[in-house]
Amino acid sequence: MDPIREAMLHPSRSARLERRGKLISFLCIALIVLVVVAIFAFVAWHGLATFFENKINLWDFLSKSVWSPAVKDAHGNPEVGALPMIVGSFGVTFLSAIVATPIAVGAAIFMTEISPRWGSKVLQPVIELLVGIPSVVYGFIGLSVVVPVIRHVFGGTGFGILAGTFVLFVMILPTVTSMAVDALKAVPRHYREASLALGGTRWQTIYRVVLRAGMPGILTGVVFGMARAFGEALAVQMVIGNASLLPQNLVSPASTLTSVLTSGIGNTVMGSLENNALWSLALLLLLMSLAFNLVIRWIGKKGEMK
Amino acid sequence: MKKALLAMLGLLALALGGCSTDGGESITAVGSSALQPLVEAAAEQYQTEHTGVFINVQGGGSGTGLSQIQEGAVEIGNSDLFAEQKSGIRAHKLVDHRVAVVGITPIVNPKVGVKNLTMVQLRRIFTGEITNWREVGGKNAPIVLVNRAQGSGTRATFEQWVLKGRQPKAAQEQDSTGMVRSIVASTPGAISYVAFSYVDDTVKAVALDGVTPTDAHVASNAWPIWSYEHMYTKGPPTGLTKRFLAYIQRPATQRKLVQKMGYIPITSMQVDRDATGKVTRR
Amino acid sequence: MDAKRADKLMTGVLYAVAGLIIIILASLLGYILWQGLPHISWHFLTSPAKSFEAGGGIGIQLFNSFYLLLLAMLISVPLSLGAGIYLAEYARNNWLTDVVRTAIEILSSLPSVVVGLFGFLVFVLQFQFGFSILSGALALTMFNLPLLTRNVEDALRSVSFDQREAGLALGLSRWETVTHIVIPSALPGIITGMILGAGRVFGEAAALIYTAGQSAPALNFGDWNPLHVASPLNIFRPAETLAVHIWKINSEGIQPDAAAVSAGASAVLIIAVLAFNLLARWLGNRIYRKVTAA
Numbered sequence: 001m002d003p004i005r006e007a008m009l010h011p012s013r014s015a016r017l018e019r020r021g022k023l024i025s026f027l028c029i030a031l032i033v034l035v036v037v038a039i040f041a042f043v044a045w046h047g048l049a050t051f052f053e054n055k056i057n058l059w060d061f062l063s064k065s066v067w068s069p070a071v072k073d074a075h076g077n078p079e080v081g082a083l084p085m086i087v088g089s090f091g092v093t094f095l096s097a098i099v100a101t102p103i104a105v106g107a108a109i110f111m112t113e114i115s116p117r118w119g120s121k122v123l124q125p126v127i128e129l130l131v132g133i134p135s136v137v138y139g140f141i142g143l144s145v146v147v148p149v150i151r152h153v154f155g156g157t158g159f160g161i162l163a164g165t166f167v168l169f170v171m172i173l174p175t176v177t178s179m180a181v182d183a184l185k186a187v188p189r190h191y192r193e194a195s196l197a198l199g200g201t202r203w204q205t206i207y208r209v210v211l212r213a214g215m216p217g218i219l220t221g222v223v224f225g226m227a228r229a230f231g232e233a234l235a236v237q238m239v240i241g242n243a244s245l246l247p248q249n250l251v252s253p254a255s256t257l258t259s260v261l262t263s264g265i266g267n268t269v270m271g272s273l274e275n276n277a278l279w280s281l282a283l284l285l286l287l288m289s290l291a292f293n294l295v296i297r298w299i300g301k302k303g304e305m306k
Numbered sequence: 307m308k309k310a311l312l313a314m315l316g317l318l319a320l321a322l323g324g325c326s327t328d329g330g331e332s333i334t335a336v337g338s339s340a341l342q343p344l345v346e347a348a349a350e351q352y353q354t355e356h357t358g359v360f361i362n363v364q365g366g367g368s369g370t371g372l373s374q375i376q377e378g379a380v381e382i383g384n385s386d387l388f389a390e391q392k393s394g395i396r397a398h399k400l401v402d403h404r405v406a407v408v409g410i411t412p413i414v415n416p417k418v419g420v421k422n423l424t425m426v427q428l429r430r431i432f433t434g435e436i437t438n439w440r441e442v443g444g445k446n447a448p449i450v451l452v453n454r455a456q457g458s459g460t461r462a463t464f465e466q467w468v469l470k471g472r473q474p475k476a477a478q479e480q481d482s483t484g485m486v487r488s489i490v491a492s493t494p495g496a497i498s499y500v501a502f503s504y505v506d507d508t509v510k511a512v513a514l515d516g517v518t519p520t521d522a523h524v525a526s527n528a529w530p531i532w533s534y535e536h537m538y539t540k541g542p543p544t545g546l547t548k549r550f551l552a553y554i555q556r557p558a559t560q561r562k563l564v565q566k567m568g569y570i571p572i573t574s575m576q577v578d579r580d581a582t583g584k585v586t587r588r
Numbered sequence: 589m590d591a592k593r594a595d596k597l598m599t600g601v602l603y604a605v606a607g608l609i610i611i612i613l614a615s616l617l618g619y620i621l622w623q624g625l626p627h628i629s630w631h632f633l634t635s636p637a638k639s640f641e642a643g644g645g646i647g648i649q650l651f652n653s654f655y656l657l658l659l660a661m662l663i664s665v666p667l668s669l670g671a672g673i674y675l676a677e678y679a680r681n682n683w684l685t686d687v688v689r690t691a692i693e694i695l696s697s698l699p700s701v702v703v704g705l706f707g708f709l710v711f712v713l714q715f716q717f718g719f720s721i722l723s724g725a726l727a728l729t730m731f732n733l734p735l736l737t738r739n740v741e742d743a744l745r746s747v748s749f750d751q752r753e754a755g756l757a758l759g760l761s762r763w764e765t766v767t768h769i770v771i772p773s774a775l776p777g778i779i780t781g782m783i784l785g786a787g788r789v790f791g792e793a794a795a796l797i798y799t800a801g802q803s804a805p806a807l808n809f810g811d812w813n814p815l816h817v818a819s820p821l822n823i824f825r826p827a828e829t830l831a832v833h834i835w836k837i838n839s840e841g842i843q844p845d846a847a848a849v850s851a852g853a854s855a856v857l858i859i860a861v862l863a864f865n866l867l868a869r870w871l872g873n874r875i876y877r878k879v880t881a882a
Contacts, residue, residue, distance in 0.1 A: 002819070017764065018762055018763040021767070022763065025670040026675035027670065028669070029737075035695075035733070036695050040704075042706055055676075066476070073707070080667070108604040111606075123606055123610070124780075125865060126865075128783055128865055129617070130612075133857075133861070134790070134793065135791065140850070144487075144492075148492065157493055158493070168618070168730070182742055186746045200591075201591045201592060201595035202599070204595070227696055233697040234793060236793055242478055253477070258701070261453040263480070264457055264481075265705065267459075269395055270373040270394070272393050274394075274457060282702050285699065286698065291368070293694060360824055364803060365802050365836070379713045435713070481839075482840055567842065
């Protein structure tokens with residue numbers, strides 16, 4: 001047969017490669033989705049058992065403030081009120097994000113707009129190192145440095161939301177910063193040039209143009225940081241005090257969903273109410289981060305430059 | 307990219323091929339983190355004395371130990387509590403092997419200035435009725451309670467013998483002995499409870515009704531806050547599991563290793579206690 | 589305030605912020621090293637840990653940490669590259685892609701203890717891998733994947749469209765454009781993400797307690813047959829890592845020198861991460877130069 005005709009009728013090597021590449025990358029994402037679905041199903045299965053099998057009232061779970069699943073209250077219902085943990089988790093997450101965001105964004109601006117040379121030579125490695133410090137070590141430093149300082153300054157035991165905020169702030173700083181850097185770097189150069197050509201100062205350019213254009217990316221970075229703060233367990237657990245009490249102030253012992261989950265899970269028996277109640281906390285954790293994600297996505301869409 | 311994928315496939319093939327290549331007998335013990343150091347040390351000794359066996363010791367908590375032995379996923383489930391005391395465990399299917407005794411003592415921050423408490427005082431401290439060290443003869447400082455996590459074996463034992471069914475005041479909870487000790491050591495006015503072997507000079511152990519927390523007082527039951535360390539098997543043990551359990555329980559191991567690691571040998575106990583707390587002289 | 593003054597002021601503020609971050613890290617590092625360095629010796633780095641006596645080292649844990657990191661990255665890097673490529677280059681911009689992306693982001697917020705328990709029930713018990721390096725590496729992969737995928741996708745997206753158009757215009761297929769043009773120019777970003785991921789993996793403890801286990805059986809460093817129980821390369825042996833070891837001696841350790849071992853191990857961990865970081869950076873730069881002829 002005519003070799004040209006042959007070549008035209010059959011897909012080229014390149015096209016085969018294309019198809020194979022697409023398939024491989026699709027398989028990768030499919031595998032990840034499968035894992036995500038498996039974990040969701042796993043957590044939901046155990047977490048929902050509290051409500052369906054053990055007949056706990058969902059509203060009680062969300063609004064009561066006594067957490068003691070092994071003990072029954074006056075009406076013979078187990079006491080599974082997750083409100084203190086919900087408040088604690090949100091408290092440390094929002095506070096640490098509020099503290100970390102301006103600093104992270106400031107550092108990102110420094111690295112991209114003011115002194116890229118210093119930024120990539122010094123700040124970048126510093127930030128990557130901060131990520132590498134294991135949470136156990138953060139927790140330990142929190143326990144031996146942050147807690148005594150807080151006790152000294154504010155009184156009380158030193159354990160509480162404030163100590164948790166401090167530790168988490170340092171822990172999420174690198175995540176937020178590096179994502180903010182990526183966001184700012186992605187802002188096209190001609191935006192800056194246009195602003196400077198109009199006579200804007202460097203700060204005006206940064207504030208009015210670069211930050212605006214990079215906003216969705218920065219917000220994503222903040223969610224990521226919040227997500228990490230929300231899910232962080234070991235470090236927070238060491239400094240927050242793990243008391244399932246509604247926090248009275250920032251320096252009274254409190255607890256988070258993760259701290260109760262982590263410290264209790266090894267002590268409970270699979271399938272028992274105590275265990276299911278802990279999985280419900282995990283489910284709550286998932287749902288809350290889902291909510292976070294949706295909210296920020298919405299903000300990101302609104303703030304996008306058209 | 308392609309190379310990496312190939313490498314991964316190769317690894318997977320290796321992994322699947324490797325599944326069936328374990329030579330020798332091997333067993334796994336999972337559970338209580340309080341018992342883990344002892345079992346680990348005993349396993350290490352046993353393996354140096356008997357080659358070709360492999361004993362894998364992991365922590366994870368008493369709850370994990372009991373649920374996994376109940377599932378039959380491991381050969382030995384370590385627990386600080388009687389299986390009967392854990393909800394969700396069908397205890398009659400498990401066989402209890404007691405390998406050591408652990409005494410638990412209240413500890414306080416050394417600066418509170420209290421050496422002795424009565425049982426009633428201790429109870430009222432943990433239920434929140436007494437809130438200042440002044441009320442029990444110490445200096446004027448608020449009491450800071452530090453509990454172990456709910457469901458922990460140490461906490462269950464402490465509450466069984468001190469609180470006698472009363473509800474503890476909600477307070478700080480920590481899920482490990484080491485954390486409890488360092489918090490009590492660094493927090494003014496703090497009180498908690500740990501196993502005897504964890505008491506060091508950063509914290510102060512408190513006598514109860516004039517009885518000091520010593521191994522001898524536990525052996526005679528004069529000090530009531532103690533518990534067995536259990537190694538559960540599903541049905542009667544066989545093979546390596548049986549030999550290893552016998553090795554831990556034999557008098558020589560009890561006298562040397564168990565004692566050296568700060569546990570109380572089961573052989574030195576003068577009383578027996580069952581899951582309901584009933585004490586009989588032996 | 590006029591624009592020039594504001595510009596000067598904010599520049600100052602930004603310098604201060606950058607300085608603050610450096611001070612935070614410096615004091616953290618200083619504290620850890622100051623506490624830990626006095627305990628580090630050759631003996632400490634190479635001898636096995638003791639379960640209840642003083643004088644234990646971290647040799648096996650150190651090796652385990654690196655081996656586990658290597659395995660976890662070996663599994664998760666290709667997967668996340670593939671997934672990132674799909675999301676950045678092939679995925680259509682519709683609700684399904686959005687759902688997938690959200691799901692991945694949520695996975696990254698899951699506390700690692702949940703991932704660890706999932707790994708325990710699935711890999712350790714269901715697949716019968718036991719408490720092993722393999723189970724640990726798979727659990728770490730699960731918790732590392734979202735971050736890496738996200739990072740690859742972002743890095744690929746930040747490559748300008750001109751480059752892709754140029755590749756396509758030259759008659760390359762989309763896949764060829766991605767592998768020959770887009771990935772090489774996105775490489776520094778990807779490598780940074782990998783370093784961040786590796787750091788997270790290296791310091792992770794909670795996900796490993798139930799998967800790779802918390803005991804470090806003696807290893808025979810003369811036996812490199814991966815099928816032998818005592819071989820360092822065996823992926824079916826339990827392997828306590830450095831971070832797990834730190835966690836363990838802080839929680840239930842009864843060694844008289846637990847505090848010293850913990851401080852020393854933390855310092856080693858930090859130094860290892862630092863070294864690893866520098867190495868990866870150097871390697872990344874070299875690769876970048878090679879493949880882009882920059």
